[in-house]
Amino acid sequence: MMPHQLHPTNPLAMCAAIRHSRKTLCRRLDDTCAQPDDRFTYAFGATVAAVESVFRHEELIMETLGYERLHEHREENAVILAALHRVMPQVEGGDCALGRQVATALRDVIALHRLSTDLALAVAPHTRRQRAHGHAALTTLHVPNQRRQVH
Secondary structure (H helix, E strand, O other): OOOOOOOOOOHHHHHHHHHHHHHHHHHHHHHHHOOOHHHHHHHHHHHHHHHHHHHHHHHHHHHHHOOOOHHHHHHHHHHHHHHHHHHHHHHHOOOHHHHHHHHHHHHHHHHHHHHHHHHHHHHOOOOHHHHHOOOOOHHHOOOOOOOOOOO
C-alpha cells in the first residue's frame, strides 16, 4: 500500500496540538520524578507508555502536514524510545535513581526538541493553497493579531 499525503484542515491547530502534548509530557515527567520510590516504578512505566503515545500522535500530525523531516524525526523518537525500554528493566528492578536521571534528561531533551520542532514546523510550507493566498509566514503567528494605530 502506497502512503498518501493527507491534507490538513487547520495546520495551526495541528502544530498547537503538538506543542500542547509535549508540554503536557514535560509536566508528566516532572510529576513522575516527584513520586516516592514505592510509586516511582509504576509511574515510570506509565510515563514510558505516554511518551510512546505522544510520539505516535505527533508523527501522525507531521505526516498529515507533509513535514519534510518526518523520517529524521521518527529516527530521533526511536532512539529515545529504545533508551527508555533499555532502562525499564532496571527501573522495574528498583533502580529509582536511574529512572529519575533518565526521566529528567528526557524532559530536557523533549523541551529542546519541542523548540526545534516548533521552529521547523513554523517555517515549513503546509500547502500551496495557503501560500498562494498570501498568508504571512507561520513564524509570525505567535505575534498577537493587533493592528497598530499610527498617530
